[in-house]
Amino acid sequence: METSSSAIEMEEHHEGENGKDLGQASDAAVHNGKMEPAEENPDSSDITESTRPIFIMDEPIEEPSATCCGCGEENKERGNWTCQCEMILTSIGWAAGLGQLWRFPMLCFRHGGGFLAVWLVMHIVLGFPLVLLEMTLGQFTSQGPPRAWRGVPLLHGVGFAVVVMMSILAIYQNTSMAYILHYLFVGSLRDLPHMVRCDNYWNTMECNDYGLTNMTGCREVAGFMWYDDSTGHWQNYTQCPTKSAPEEYWRNYLLQQSDGLETMGAVQPGLAGFLFLSWLMVFLVLAFGIKSAGKVAYLTTTIPFVLLVFLLFRAMSLDGAVEGLIYHVTPVPYAGFDRTDLWVDAVMQVIYSLGVGCGCYTTLSSYNRFHNNTVRDAVLVVFANILVGMLCLCMSAGFLGFLGKQLNEPIENLVSSGPHLVFVVFPRVLGLLPASYLWSILFYLTLLLLAFSCQFVIVETIVTSLLDLFPSGNNGTGGLCNRRMLLHLLLTFTSCILFFLLGLPLVTQGGLYLYNLLDTFVASGFVILPILLLKSIGISWFYAINRWGRDLSHMLQYSCCYCCNKLVTVVCQVCWCLPIPLYLVGCLLWTSLLWPNEVYFESYKYSDGHVIMGWLIVGVELAPIPLVAIINCCLACCVKGRTIIRPPADWGPYLQQHHRGKRRGKVLSQPHIPPKPTIMVVDSTVTSL
Missing domain, CATH: 1.20.1740 (Amino acid/polyamine transporter I)
Structure with missing residues (x-):
């Protein structure tokens, strides 16, 4: 049976030490729901040609959202916008x-x-x-x-x-x-009616409801008496008031x-x-x-x-x-x-x-x-x-x-x-x-x-x-009252x-x-x-x-x-x-x-x-x-493998299905995402593990 149609192309989303692509790992197989090199699988030598799986899939190939606005829940744990x-x-x-x-x-x-x-x-x-x-x-x-x-x-x-x-x-x-x-x-x-007038108890003699530099208004009020509560005396206007009524209200x-x-x-x-x-x-x-x-x-x-x-x-x-x-x-x-x-x-x-x-x-x-x-x-x-x-x-x-x-x-x-x-x-x-x-x-x-x-x-x-x-993976799922929602x-x-x-x-x-x-x-x-x-x-x-x-x-x-x-x-x-x-x-x-x-x-x-x-x-x-x-x-x-320039191995997309390959021999997966059941197609027979 031809296997070219079932091949999975692994593309690495981070560069290696010398800028080369380290994600081109061949002969990959699935073990316990994770992608691992085939030579590291202890059971790989026992698989004969007649029983070797033709297609192994841990996660379905991702597809775009079904709707143009992206409605639907993709991240069950963290949640997404409703629309x-x-x-x-x-x-x-x-x-x-x-x-x-x-x-x-x-x-x-x-x-x-x-x-x-x-x-x-x-x-x-x-x-x-x-x-x-x-x-x-x-x-x-x-x-x-x-x-x-x-x-x-x-x-x-x-x-x-x-x-x-x-x-x-x-x-x-x-x-x-x-x-x-x-x-x-x-x-x-x-x-509002009191805010624009100067006859309120909070107004002072500097209140002006005519304009800041309107000399006509100043002449109209010239000679009027003003009772200053702070001094207890009546005072005359000697110059144009400098504060507006809304300012004194404020x-x-x-x-x-x-x-x-x-x-x-x-x-x-x-x-x-x-x-x-x-x-x-x-x-x-x-x-x-x-x-x-x-x-x-x-x-x-x-x-x-x-x-x-x-x-x-x-x-x-x-x-x-x-x-x-x-x-x-x-x-x-x-x-x-x-x-x-x-x-x-x-x-x-x-x-x-x-x-x-x-x-x-x-x-x-x-x-x-x-x-x-x-x-x-x-x-x-x-x-x-x-x-x-x-x-x-x-x-x-x-x-x-x-x-x-x-x-x-x-x-x-x-x-x-x-x-x-x-x-x-x-x-x-x-x-x-x-x-x-x-x-x-x-x-x-x-x-x-x-x-x-x-x-x-x-x-x-x-x-x-x-x-x-x-810590990721401890938030739980389950609708409105999940643990993340309560937190x-x-x-x-x-x-x-x-x-x-x-x-x-x-x-x-x-x-x-x-x-x-x-x-x-x-x-x-x-x-x-x-x-x-x-x-x-x-x-x-x-x-x-x-x-x-x-x-x-x-x-x-x-x-x-x-x-x-x-x-x-x-x-x-x-x-x-x-x-x-x-x-x-x-x-x-x-x-x-x-x-x-x-x-x-x-x-x-x-x-x-x-x-x-x-x-x-x-x-x-x-x-x-x-x-x-x-x-x-x-x-x-102090810690081997740590760097201050390159991102850590577990940094990247939140969901496992969105990662693009491997870096430094480690699978870019999220431990808090439970693996889906592995589907094996062997001699046209579908088996769920």
């Missing part, structure tokens, strides 16, 4: 966060229309390759960042550094949700802001309650793992798009909206393409808006099926991020143009970023609109969903990374409670100063840029770009448009090797050179001790990288 659409929507929700509204319009105003062109180019040459790198790493290994980076032992600490950074980020990032929840349920439904009523970080003050009960509610929402979404998060993504990702479109149409229908949009996109005469700060700001905005370097794409894609089309997912995420950025820019520019015309103020006096934009400027805009309650609810609901879609991805990244550190529930509950308690200082009277300090240092360029630089260098130089290219080809071999995907991955490999590291090094040097000697929040100057605390946080985030490298170097010297 690939959920992973794409969750990734888009992570990318399209608050940063697109908090920071992007202000950068367009600062640099003019030229910034848009550079921003789009950076999405293609920098953002897309980095998103694809993180996605493919997670999908190839089916592990969170710490376990996924075992493939480069010298840089194994990058995965742990990401977890430390995300843990600190989760603590203060959820404070934004507490602010938004207050403005949604209290500000929009009850306080600082004096909601935050009851203290004089500085030295005076933290008491916890604000209302904000503490909303902070607890926000963490409760995160826990409920992640309680049942990635599957429940995927279902929530249908709402948290699609609804903001719809609401942004509604708000955009409303903004562009207002008087002065077109002027505001033109003002934002008109090139600034002195902001040419030769300005370094324009390129650096564009790179940093792409990094922050896409959320690369945080390990979230690695975590989300670790629940993909092995042969999922990752290139398609990365393209959709980057395109959606660009779309959200343009919607936020046009909406913000339209509303600011309308506000400037209503108050007779230059737009440059109204442009701001961060919490000041959404909690001070926008309430002023919304208060001038007809049906202001409705538009205020829609606006802050959009912000809430954008923030929430980011927050539960951050916590899922932390929980998945910790969960993957447990996930326990870790999620513990993380949410701990982060809530650690976040209470942020809702004190001095919490805004602490919030700004953490926002300045935790996810700064001094943390994100080195992590991204090491990721690019680790894959392209330490792991070897040719080896990673073969891994990607093996993983994407069943995807649609394989030739196009192959071309895209080759271009991205070129970007990972040289252009992206050069961009990141240039941005890091530029950030270091221009970093101010003193750190300010508005007019408040942080003390040297506070700045040292910020740098200590940066050091704690980056400390796992050298520490783990030193540990792996010591192990490489």
Whole structure:
């Protein structure tokens, strides 16, 4: 009988010591469910020609998913997305966060229309390759960042550094949700009329509801008396008031802001309650793992798009909206393409808006099926991020143009970023609109969903990374209440409670100063840029770009448009090797050179001790990288067979069926995957062993 049709071609997915392919092992046989060399089988000499098996199969030859969206459970132990659409929507929700509204319009105003062109180019040459790198790493290994980076032992600490950074980020990032929840349920439904007036008990004599520089309004109130509660005397207006009514609502009523970080003050009960509610929402979404998060993504990702479109149409229908949009996109005469700060700001905005370097794409894609089309997912995420950025820019520019015309103020006096934009400027805009309650609810609901879609991805990244550190094979299977699910529930509950308690200082009277300090240092360029630089260098130089290219080809071999995907991955490999590291090094040097000697929040100057605390946080985030490298170097010297460059023998695809051969004489199999019954075909008789 002919045996050519039953031959199995073994292809090795890692290179040997001298770069040759060590996976071309001939005369392989199956023994106890594992591939072993034929000469090592003690019973091979007893098999005669008449009884020699013609075809032996331990695992069926893998086939692509039966459906285009990759539905179905492939990894029974770890679990997969119910449908690939959920992973794409969750990734888009992570990318399209608050940063697109908090920071992007202000950068367009600062640099003019030229910034848009550079921003789009950076999405293609920098953002897309980095998103694809993180996605493919997670999908190839089916592990969170710490376990996924075992493939480069010298840089194994990058995965742990990401977890430390995300843990600190989760603590203060959820404070934004507490602010938004207050403005949604209290500000929009009850306080909106009072928020834009200066006759409330929290207002001071500096309150101005006419405009910052509107001299007509100043003359109208000139000579009016003002009763100052702090002094107990009536006072006259002597100059134009300098604080808007929404700003005093934000600082004096909601935050009851203290004089500085030295005076933290008491916890604000209302904000503490909303902070607890926000963490409760995160826990409920992640309680049942990635599957429940995927279902929530249908709402948290699609609804903001719809609401942004509604708000955009409303903004562009207002008087002065077109002027505001033109003002934002008109090139600034002195902001040419030769300005370094324009390129650096564009790179940093792409990094922050896409959320690369945080390990979230690695975590989300670790629940993909092995042969999922990752290139398609990365393209959709980057395109959606660009779309959200343009919607936020046009909406913000339209509303600011309308506000400037209503108050007779230059737009440059109204442009701001961060919490000041959404909690001070926008309430002023919304208060001038007809049906202001409705538009205020829609606006802050959009912000809430954008923030929430980011927050539960951050916590899922932390929980998945910790969960993957447990020994494989002990998680068990069995549906909703398997052991891994119970561990996930326990870790999620513990993380949410701990982060809530650690976040209470942020809702004190001095919490805004602490919030700004953490926002300045935790996810700064001094943390994100080195992590991204090491990721690019680790894959392209330490792991070897040719080896990673073969891994990607093996993983994407069943995807649609394989030739196009192959071309895209080759271009991205070129970007990972040289252009992206050069961009990141240039941005890091530029950030270091221009970093101010003193750190300010508005007019408040942080003390040297506070700045040292910020740098200590940066050091704690980056400390796992050298520490783990030193540990792996010591192990490489003490343990035979260990190396700091090549991946360990058990690193690779999570499932045994997805491995591509052997390396160093060891079978690349996962001991926690039970072998299937061996099927032997002997003389046209099927026997199950």
